[in-house]
Amino acid sequence: MVALRFLRALSLVRCSGPGARSPSYRARGIRRAAYACMAASAGPRRAWSRALLRKIRRRPGRGLRRPRAVIRRRRPVGGGDPLEVALRRLVPGGGCMEYCRLLEEAADYVKCLAMQVRLMQTIVDSASHVNSID
Amino acid sequence: MSSRRNRARQSGSSRITDEQINDLVSKLQSVLPEAGIRRNDRASAAKVLQETCNYIRSLHREVDDLSERLSKLLEESSSDQAAIIRSLLM
Numbered sequence: 001m002v003a004l005r006f007l008r009a010l011s012l013v014r015c016s017g018p019g020a021r022s023p024s025y026r027a028r029g030i031r032r033a034a035y036a037c038m039a040a041s042a043g044p045r046r047a048w049s050r051a052l053l054r055k056i057r058r059r060p061g062r063g064l065r066r067p068r069a070v071i072r073r074r075r076p077v078g079g080g081d082p083l084e085v086a087l088r089r090l091v092p093g094g095g096c097m098e099y100c101r102l103l104e105e106a107a108d109y110v111k112c113l114a115m116q117v118r119l120m121q122t123i124v125d126s127a128s129h130v131n132s133i134d
Numbered sequence: 135m136s137s138r139r140n141r142a143r144q145s146g147s148s149r150i151t152d153e154q155i156n157d158l159v160s161k162l163q164s165v166l167p168e169a170g171i172r173r174n175d176r177a178s179a180a181k182v183l184q185e186t187c188n189y190i191r192s193l194h195r196e197v198d199d200l201s202e203r204l205s206k207l208l209e210e211s212s213s214d215q216a217a218i219i220r221s222l223l224m
Contacts, residue, residue: 031201103158
């Protein structure tokens with residue numbers, strides 16, 4: 001369940017003491033956790049979740065970087081319609097899909113993204129309430 | 135329109151009909167917020183794609199903004215309150 005995953009990830013964020021980072025670094029970490037939890041909960045059946053997890057795990061500076069020529073990538077679909085091109089850029093993994101698949105994936109991605117936003121908003125509201133009690 | 139038909143020809147065995155595309159477009163329309171397109175109207179595919187792109191961009195911005203706010207909240211909350219939040223996970 002995405003809520004539990006995300007709360008668990010948040011609890012690991014170090015705010016003070018040794019190992020604490022700058023606020024902007026923390027915010028980026030939280031953002032990455034949000035997308036990772038969302039993708040992990042969607043599971044491997046969706047192309048957008050697989051693409052998102054690949055992108056998150058492929059962090060710069062970690063391990064050896066494969067030279068670009070070796071990376072197996074399907075030929076991206078040539079753009080005709082600028083709206084279709086824009087959508088392909090916004091949906092993770094959208095570059096190489098067939099048009100029908102793109103529409104399906106976009107619908108699922110939007111649904112999960114909206115749910116993630118609602119979850120984060122709920123957490124922010126609850127935490128603000130907890131903070132204001134004192 | 136012609137680009138879609140070209141695509142259908144290129145895909146060979148999987149003949150994608152306009153009907154299938156319209157079906158998928160209306161499914162996409164159903165996940166969008168109502169403010170963009172009125173649900174009752176059968177919006178054109180172009181309008182739905184435009185609204186989808188706008189909506190995804192706004193959701194990305196919201197995730198960024200909420201991440202910043204969560205980061206500040208985690209910093210501000212005292213260790214007691216952080217323990218309360220952690221205990222919610224158990």
